[in-house]
Amino acid sequence: xxxxxKNNQNVxxxxxxxxxxxxxxxxxxxxxxxxxxxxxxFSTSVLIPKSDTxxxxxxxxxxxxxxxxxxxxxxxNGKSVPPLATLKTPMRDGDVERPDDPAxxxxxxxxxxxxxxxxxxxxxxxxxxxxxxxxxxxxxxVSLSFYAFNSNGNKxxxxxxxxxxxxxxxxxxxxxTKAEDDFNDGYQSDAEDDFLx
Numbered sequence: 645x646x647x648x649x650k651n652n653q654n655v656x657x658x659x660x661x662x663x664x665x666x667x668x669x670x671x672x673x674x675x676x677x678x679x680x681x682x683x684x685x686f687s688t689s690v691l692i693p694k695s696d697t698x699x700x701x702x703x704x705x706x707x708x709x710x711x712x713x714x715x716x717x718x719x720x721n722g723k724s725v726p727p728l729a730t731l732k733t734p735m736r737d738g739d740v741e742r743p744d745d746p747a748x749x750x751x752x753x754x755x756x757x758x759x760x761x762x763x764x765x766x767x768x769x770x771x772x773x774x775x776x777x778x779x780x781x782x783x784x785x786v787s788l789s790f791y792a793f794n795s796n797g798n799k800x801x802x803x804x805x806x807x808x809x810x811x812x813x814x815x816x817x818x819x820x821t822k823a824e825d826d827f828n829d830g831y832q833s834d835a836e837d838d839f840l841x
């Protein structure tokens with residue numbers, strides 16, 4: 645695909661974006677989980693640094709495009725389309741909504757989910773199969789799609805999880821350490837010496 649074709653593809657689908665380097669939190673991408681008894685979904689919270697003004701602008705533009713594309717759905721049986729400012733949107737302020745969580749400090753966050761598993765690749769775009777490679781705390785680029793919803797009186801813009809590209813490891817946000825890190829000090833007890841001897 646040429647660069648012109650890629651650019652045209654982005655114009656054709658203004659509701660889909662690729663983020664800059666973000667951090668994943670509540671990464672549930674290997675097995676679909678049900679939240680509050682709903683349909684099981686794959687999901688993650690995408691932490692976008694507030695300093696990444698390019699990604700922030702892309703998200704805002706895609707939300708606006710999803711709003712315009714979904715005006716009919718948002719209007720529903722009403723006489724007019726509610727203003728975007730009055731609707732629930734997926735981009736939220738980590739400093740305001742998660743003030744006690746240092747991982748969210750200085751970040752916007754978007755909760756994205758999907759009924760189908762996201763594609764997951766490494767920096768060389770090779771598929772990642774080892775589930776330990778993607779976890780809460782990893783740094784990645786994410787493709788997201790935005791769409792309007794109107795369900796049971798709730799209206800707004802939601803975010804769909806498409807694909808993930810791991811960029812680099814980060815400190816786990818789940819408080820869990822990797823086994824290889826726990827046992828890397830070469831420690832061996834006397835009991836082990838006896839057993840191994």
